[in-house]
Amino acid sequence: MKKKTSSKERTHNASNAHVSDFKTKTKSAYEAKNGLNQEVIHQISEQKNEPQWMRDMRFRSYQIFIEKPLPRWGGDLSALDFDSLSYYVRPQGQRETAWEDVPKEIKETFEKLGVPEAERKFLAGTGAQFDSEVIYHSLAESLEKKGVIFMATDEALQKHPVLFKKYFGTIIPPEDNKFAALNTAVWSGGTFLYIPKGVHVDLPLQAYFRINRENMGQFERTLIIAEEGSSVHYVEGCTAPTYTTNSLHSAVVEIIVKEGARVQYTTVQNWSNNVYNLVTKRAVAYKNAEMMWLDCNLGSKLTMKYPAIYLRGEGARGEIQSLALSGNGQHQDAGAKVIHCAPNTHSTIMARSISKNGGRSSYRGLVRVLRGAVGSTSRVVCHALLLDGKSISDTYPLTDVREQKSSIAHEASVTKISDDQLFYLSSRGLSEDEAASAIVNGFASPIVKKLPMEYGLELNRLLAMQISERKK
Amino acid sequence: MDIYIQKNVSFTLAGFFLKGWNSRTHLNIFLEGEYSRFNCSFCILGSKKNIFPFDISVIHRAPHSVSSVVIRSVLFDESKVDSRGLVRVEKDAIDSTTSFSHHALLFSEKSTAIVFPALEILTDSVAAHHAASVAQLDADSLWYLMSRGIPRKNAELLLVQGFFDQDIQKIENHSLQEIMRKKLRASHAIYA
Amino acid sequence: MNKKNRKRNHTLLIKNFSVSTNGTSIVKDVSLTVKSGELHVIMGPNGSGKSTLLNALMGNPKYHIQSGSIKIDSTVLTNLSSDIRAKNGLFLGFQYPVEIPGATLGSVLRMAKNAIEKSVHPQAPALAPAEFSRELKRILSSLGMKEDLYSHAMNEGFSGGEKKKSEIVQMLALQPKFALLDEIDSGLDIDALGTIAKAIQEAVQVHGIGVVLVTHYTRILKYLEPDRVHVLANGKIVASGTRVLAEDIEVHGYGGYVSV
Numbered sequence: 026m027k028k029k030t031s032s033k034e035r036t037h038n039a040s041n042a043h044v045s046d047f048k049t050k051t052k053s054a055y056e057a058k059n060g061l062n063q064e065v066i067h068q069i070s071e072q073k074n075e076p077q078w079m080r081d082m083r084f085r086s087y088q089i090f091i092e093k094p095l096p097r098w099g100g101d102l103s104a105l106d107f108d109s110l111s112y113y114v115r116p117q118g119q120r121e122t123a124w125e126d127v128p129k130e131i132k133e134t135f136e137k138l139g140v141p142e143a144e145r146k147f148l149a150g151t152g153a154q155f156d157s158e159v160i161y162h163s164l165a166e167s168l169e170k171k172g173v174i175f176m177a178t179d180e181a182l183q184k185h186p187v188l189f190k191k192y193f194g195t196i197i198p199p200e201d202n203k204f205a206a207l208n209t210a211v212w213s214g215g216t217f218l219y220i221p222k223g224v225h226v227d228l229p230l231q232a233y234f235r236i237n238r239e240n241m242g243q244f245e246r247t248l249i250i251a252e253e254g255s256s257v258h259y260v261e262g263c264t265a266p267t268y269t270t271n272s273l274h275s276a277v278v279e280i281i282v283k284e285g286a287r288v289q290y291t292t293v294q295n296w297s298n299n300v301y302n303l304v305t306k307r308a309v310a311y312k313n314a315e316m317m318w319l320d321c322n323l324g325s326k327l328t329m330k331y332p333a334i335y336l337r338g339e340g341a342r343g344e345i346q347s348l349a350l351s352g353n354g355q356h357q358d359a360g361a362k363v364i365h366c367a368p369n370t371h372s373t374i375m376a377r378s379i380s381k382n383g384g385r386s387s388y389r390g391l392v393r394v395l396r397g398a399v400g401s402t403s404r405v406v407c408h409a410l411l412l413d414g415k416s417i418s419d420t421y422p423l424t425d426v427r428e429q430k431s432s433i434a435h436e437a438s439v440t441k442i443s444d445d446q447l448f449y450l451s452s453r454g455l456s457e458d459e460a461a462s463a464i465v466n467g468f469a470s471p472i473v474k475k476l477p478m479e480y481g482l483e484l485n486r487l488l489a490m491q492i493s494e495r496k497k
Numbered sequence: 498m499d500i501y502i503q504k505n506v507s508f509t510l511a512g513f514f515l516k517g518w519n520s521r522t523h524l525n526i527f528l529e530g531e532y533s534r535f536n537c538s539f540c541i542l543g544s545k546k547n548i549f550p551f552d553i554s555v556i557h558r559a560p561h562s563v564s565s566v567v568i569r570s571v572l573f574d575e576s577k578v579d580s581r582g583l584v585r586v587e588k589d590a591i592d593s594t595t596s597f598s599h600h601a602l603l604f605s606e607k608s609t610a611i612v613f614p615a616l617e618i619l620t621d622s623v624a625a626h627h628a629a630s631v632a633q634l635d636a637d638s639l640w641y642l643m644s645r646g647i648p649r650k651n652a653e654l655l656l657v658q659g660f661f662d663q664d665i666q667k668i669e670n671h672s673l674q675e676i677m678r679k680k681l682r683a684s685h686a687i688y689a
Numbered sequence: 690m691n692k693k694n695r696k697r698n699h700t701l702l703i704k705n706f707s708v709s710t711n712g713t714s715i716v717k718d719v720s721l722t723v724k725s726g727e728l729h730v731i732m733g734p735n736g737s738g739k740s741t742l743l744n745a746l747m748g749n750p751k752y753h754i755q756s757g758s759i760k761i762d763s764t765v766l767t768n769l770s771s772d773i774r775a776k777n778g779l780f781l782g783f784q785y786p787v788e789i790p791g792a793t794l795g796s797v798l799r800m801a802k803n804a805i806e807k808s809v810h811p812q813a814p815a816l817a818p819a820e821f822s823r824e825l826k827r828i829l830s831s832l833g834m835k836e837d838l839y840s841h842a843m844n845e846g847f848s849g850g851e852k853k854k855s856e857i858v859q860m861l862a863l864q865p866k867f868a869l870l871d872e873i874d875s876g877l878d879i880d881a882l883g884t885i886a887k888a889i890q891e892a893v894q895v896h897g898i899g900v901v902l903v904t905h906y907t908r909i910l911k912y913l914e915p916d917r918v919h920v921l922a923n924g925k926i927v928a929s930g931t932r933v934l935a936e937d938i939e940v941h942g943y944g945g946y947v948s949v
Contacts, residue, residue: 394631396606411621414588420616426631429603434630435614441621444750449787452747453801453859454775454808463800467791467842 060108063087066210069112073179073213076186086199086209093203099389100327100358105301110273112211112244128297134266134490173226173257174219178246181217188219192250196279196307205305208244208277215245215276220255220286229258229291229477245276251286251314258289260477266324268297274325275301280308280316284338287315293480295324295487298354302328312338312367319475321348322357323487331389333362336370336401347376348472351384351416352491360389360421361405365398365431374405377472379465380416381491387419392426392433399430407437410468412461412492462489498523504530504559510537511673513680517547517576526555528562528590535564538668540661540677542684543576543608554583555597557590567664568599571657572608579609585617586625593620597627602634602660604653658682697725697897699762699778699866706757708738708745708924714755715741717924723867726897728889728913732904732935733921734943739903740784742921743869747781748774761866775801776808778866782856782873788844794855795822795839798862805863828861833884849876857888860898867899868892874909886912907939922947 066087070080095102168175174185182189199209220226251257274296282288288308296302302325310316318332334343349357363372378386392403409418420437442464450460466473466485473481502508508526526535541549555564570578584595601610612629634656642652661681668674701723708716715738723729733739745752746759748771758767766774789797799821806813826836832854844852853873860868870889874882886909892898902909910918910932918935920928920943927946928934938946 409618411618411623414591414621416621418616418618420627421613422615422629423611423613424629424631425609425611426601426603427609429606429608429633431603432630432632434628434632435612436628437614437616437626439616439618439623439625441623443787445787446789448749448751448771449783450789450797450801451771452775452781452783453797453863454772454805455797455801456772456804457770459800459804460772463792463797464789467789470791 059111061087061110061112061211065112069211069213073182075182078190079182082194082199083210086206089199090203090206090210093206095203096329099329100356100387102301102327105273110243128268134487168226171224171226172221173224174217175230176217178215178217178248179213181248185217185219188250189217189248192248192279192281194279196281196309197277197305202305204275204303205277208246208275208305212244212246212277215247215278216249216259216261217247218249218257218259220249220251220257222252223254224252225255226257229260231260243274247276247278249278249280249288249290251280251282251288253283254285255283256287258291258477260291260293260480262293262321263295263480263483266295266297269300272299272326273301274303276304278304278306280306282308282310282314282316282341284312284314286311289317289319290332291319291321291476291480293321293323293476293484294328296328297324298326300325302330304328304330306330307333307335308343309335309337310341310343313340314338315342315344317344317346318361319346319472320359321472321476321484322359323350323484324355325357326354327356327358329358331360331362331391333364334372335364335366336372336398337366339367339369341367341370343370343372345372345374345376346472346475347374347378347388348469349376349378349386349388350488350491351378351380351386353382353384356385356387358387358389360387360391362391363393363403365392365394365401365403365428368398369400370398371401372403374403374407375472376405376407377469378407378409378418379412379468379488380409380418381412383413383415383417385417385419388421388437390422392422392424392435394426394428394431394433396427398428401428401431401433403431403433405435405437407435408468409437409439410465411439411441412465413441458493462492465492499525499527501527501529502533502535502562505532506530507534508536509668509670509673510535511668511670511677512537512539513677514539514541514549515544515547515684517543517549519548519550521550521552521579523552524554526553526564528555528557528564528593529559530562531559532561532563533559534562535566536669537564537566537568538664538677539566539568540665540681541568541570541572541578542681543570543572543578544574546575548577548579550579552581552583554585555595557584557586557593557595560589560591560593562590562593564593564595564597566597567667569661569664570599570601570610571604571660572601572610573604575605575607577609577611579611580613582612582614582627583617584615584625584627586620586623588619591620591622593622594624595627596625598664599629600660601629601631602657603631604634604657697866699725699899700760701779701867701899701901702758702760703746704758704760706742706745706759707755708741708752709755710741710752715752715924716745718757719921719924719926720757721901721919721926723899723901725866725899726893727899727916728893729899729901729917729919730904730910730913730915730935731901731919731921731926732907732938732943734947735905737921738924739905739921740871741924743781743871743901743903746869747771747779772804775863775865776805780860780863780865780868782853782860782868782870784871784875786844786847786852786856788842788847790842790845792843793840794843794858795825797843798825798859802863825858825862828858832858832888833881834858850878850881853877854881854885857885857892861888861892861896864896865898867901870900870902872904873902874904874906882909883912885909889913907935910935920946 066083197205199206308316316334322328343363345361349359351357361374376388380386388407394401407420418439422435447460473484584597586593597614599612610631614627614629665677703721706719761777764777803815829836919926
C-alpha cells in the first residue's frame with residue numbers, strides 16, 4: 026500500500042521532492058507495453074496511487090480522446106501512430122539510450138555550444154541525473170518560507186489535494202481538443218506551482234532546478250496558480266538539443282493569474298527531429314492581471330503550439346512573444362491566441378520566425394474581441410525571415426471583432442536577407458557567415474533579449490551555429 | 498470566380514459593395530505569366546443586417562508578378578464582414594511582390610468584422626507584406642472637425658470618405674477612382 | 690587606435706579597371722594610384738559611373754569586372770570577396786548606408802574589428818569589449834553623435850546626416866589603409882558637412898588613411914585640401930589635376946569635360 030509521508034519528511038526541504046525519493050513511494054516496476062487502452066490508464070493511475078476522482082477523469086478523457094478527430098489544419102500528423110507509442114514508463118524502468126546510439130549531429134552540437142559533460146548525457150537521455158540538488162536546496166528553503174509550493178504535479182495531487190482539484194482541468198478541459206484529452210488521460214510529471222497572495226518570487230524558477238526524467242516526460246501536466254498580487258517567472262527547457270526516443274511530446278499547461286498578479290512563462294524547446302511536439306497552453310488573466318508567454322521553438326519534427334490568454338477581467342493585459350526556427354525536415358506551426366472578454370484589456374503579440382534549408386514556419390493566430398470588451402486594444406506583428414528559396418513561411422492570422430469600441434491592428438511581413446545588407450556587412454570585414462549571423466541574430470533580438478540572460482547567450486550561439494550550417 | 502492573368506498583363510478590379518449577400522463567394526486570382534499584375538480595391542459599406550462573406554485568394558505562380566489587394570469596410574447597424582484572404586507565392590514565382598490589407602471601421606455597437614489575411618510564401622525572393630485592422634472612428638479627428646462647427650453627421654461622413662479615400666487614391670486608373678468616389682457620395686443616405 | 694601621426698606607407702593601385710552591369714559597360718579603363726595620407730577627389734556628372742567605380746572596387750557582387758586589377762601593396766584584390774578586401778585594408782563609405790535591424794553598431798563593429806585584426810595578426814587576442822566601447826563612444830561624440838548610438842541598431846532610424854556620420858565613425862573605428870567615400874556629402878546641412886570634412890582631413894593627415902572621395906558638388910572642397918582632383922565622365926577619367934580643376938567646374942560646370 027501507499028507509504029505515507031510523515032509531516033517531518035514534508036517539512037524537510039522540498040529538494041526531497043526529487044525523483045529518487047518519489048520513486049520509492051510507487052509500486053514495483055510496470056512493464057511498458059505499446060499502445061493505449063483502458064488497462065494502460067488503469068496501471069498509470071494505480072502506480073501513482075491516485076484518488077478515485079483522478080482515475081475517473083483519466084478514463085473519461087480517454088473516451089473523449091478516442092472519439093475526437095485529429096485537427097484538419099496545422100501540421101501533417103498522418104505519420105503519427107498512436108498504437109506504436111508507449112504511454113507510461115516508470116522512472117526506474119525508463120529506457121536509457123546508450124551514448125553510442127545518440128545521433129552524431131546532437132553530439133557535435135553539444136561540442137559547439139560548449140554544453141558541460143554532465144548535462145550532455147542527461148540531455149541525450151542516457152540516464153545520468155543532473156545534480157541540481159545543491160542549487161535547489163537553498164532556493165527551496167526560501168520558497169517554502171514564503172508559502173510557495175513548487176513540486177512535481179504528481180506529488181501535488183498527493184500533498185495538496187484540495188487545491189489541486191479546485192483548479193486542475195478548469196482551464197483546459199479534456200473536451201478542448203484531442204491532445205488535451207490524451208494528456209488528461211495519461212499525464213505524468215510536470216510542475217505544480219502555487220504562489221500565495223502578495224508573494225513575489227524574484228528569481229526565475231527553472232524546471233532545471235528539479236531536473237528529473239519526469240520533467241522531460243512525454244505527457245507533462247503543468248498547473249500554475251498565482252494568487253492576488255503575486256508574481257513569478259517560470260522557465261522551462263533549454264537551447265541545447267534534447268534527444269529522446271519518445272516521439273510524441275504532448276503537454277498541457279494551465280495558468281491562472283488572479284487579480285493584480287503577474288506571471289511570465291518562458292519556454293525554450295529544442296527537441297530532436299523525430300519528435301511531434303503538440304502542446305496546449307492556456308492562461309486566464311483576471312482584473313488588472315498580467316500574463317506573458319515567451320515561447321521559443323527551435324526543434325522537433327512538428328510543433329503545434331498556440332499559447333493562449335483569456336483576458337477575463339477588466340484591465341487585464343496579455344503578451345505573447347514567439348520565436349520559431351525551422352530547418353530541414355521541420356515544421357513549426359506556432360502562434361498565439363488572445364480572447365478579449367472584458368473592457369480595457371490589452372494584448373500584444375509578436376511573432377518572429379526563421380526558416381532555412383526547406384524548413385517551414387507557420388504563424389497561426391487568433392485575436393477575438395467579444396461584445397462588451399469596450400476599450401480593448403490589440404496589436405499583432407509577425408515577421409518571417411526566409412534564408413533560402415526552399416524554405417516556407419505561412420501566416421494565418423484571424424481577427425474577429427464584435428465590439429465597436431476597440432482597436433485591433435495586425436501586420437505581417439516576409440523577407441529574406443537582402444543582398445545589400447550582406448554586402449554592407451561584408452565591406453566591414455565580416456565573412457558571409459558572420460554577416461548572415463549578425464542579421465539573423467539582429468532579427469531575433471527583440472524576443473531574445475526578453476529571455477533570462479544565459480538562455481539569451483546560448484540562443485545567440487545556437488543561431489550563429491545554425492547559420493554556418495545553413496547550406497547543409 | 499477564377500481569373501487567370503497572363504504574361505505582361507495588368508488587371509485591376511475595383512468594387513463598391515452596398516448590399517450584402519448570404520452565401521460565401523470566392524474570388525481566385527492566378528498570376529500565371531511573368532510580370533503579370535493584379536490590383537484590387539474593394540470598398541464595403543455595410544448597413545442594416547447585410548453580411549459580406551467572401552474569400553479572395555491570389556496565387557503567384559510566375560516570376561516578377563505583382564499583386565496588391567486593399568479592402569476597406571465601414572460597417573453600420575448590424576452588418577458584418579467575414580473575409581478570408583490568402584496570398585500564396587509559389588516556389589517558381591521569384592522576385593514577386595505582394596501586399597494585402599483589410600481595414601475595417603465599426604460604426605455601431607452591433608456590427609462585426611472578421612478579417613483573416615493569410616500568407617503562404619514558398620520562395621525567399623519575395624517582398625510580402627500584409628496588414629489588417631479593426632477600429633472605430635478616431636474620436637480626436639471627429640472632435641477636431643466638430644470644433645470647427647461641422648455637425649456630427651457631416652463630420653462622420655467626411656471621416657468615412659477620408660477612410661475610403663486613403664486607398665481609392667491609389668487606384669492607378671483615374672476614371673475608376675472617380676466612379677468609386679461617386680458611388681461613395683451617392684450612398685451617403687446610409688449615414689443619415 | 691591612437692592619434693599619433695602615423696607614418697604609413699601603402700599604395701592602392703587601380704589599373705585599367707573596367708566594370709559592367711547587366712551587360713552594359715559603365716566604368717571604362719580607369720587607372721589611379723593612391724598613397725597613404727593622400728586625398729583624391731573624383732568628381733563627375735550624374736551617371737558618370739562614380740558610384741559604380743567605388744562599389745566595384747569594394748567587390749559589390751552586382752558588378753562585373755570586365756578587365757583590370759586592383760592591388761593594395763602587393764596583394765591583388767581583384768577577385769576576392771568584399772570581406773577579404775576589408776581585411777586587407779579597404780573601406781567603403783556607402784552612399785545609402787544599409788539598415789541592419791537588431792544588430793547594434795557596437796557589436797557589429799567589434800566583430801568587424803576583430804575579424805580584420807585577426808587576419809593581420811592571427812595570434813591577437815579578441816578586443817576587450819569595455820575598451821572598444823570607450824573608444825567607439827569617443828569617436829561618436831567627436832562627430833557630434835550621441836554615445837548611446839553604440840547600442841543602437843545599425844543605421845536604423847538614423848537621419849540622412851546621421852547615416853553619413855555613421856560611415857565616418859566606422860571608418861575611424863576600423864582604421865583602414867584606404868577609404869572610398871561615395872558621395873559622403875550628399876544630403877548634409879552646413880554643420881554636418883563641416884564636421885565630416887574635418888574628420889576626413891584628420892583621417893588623412895593624422896591617421897595616414899588614403900582617401901578617394903567621390904562627389905557631384907564642389908561644396909565639400911571648401912573644407913578639404915585634396916592632393917589630386919579627377920573628373921569622371923562616361924566612365925572614364927577625362928581630366929586630372931589640382932583643386933584648380935574643381936574651381937573650374939564650379940564656375941563652368943561639367944560641360945567642357947563631357948565629350949561625345
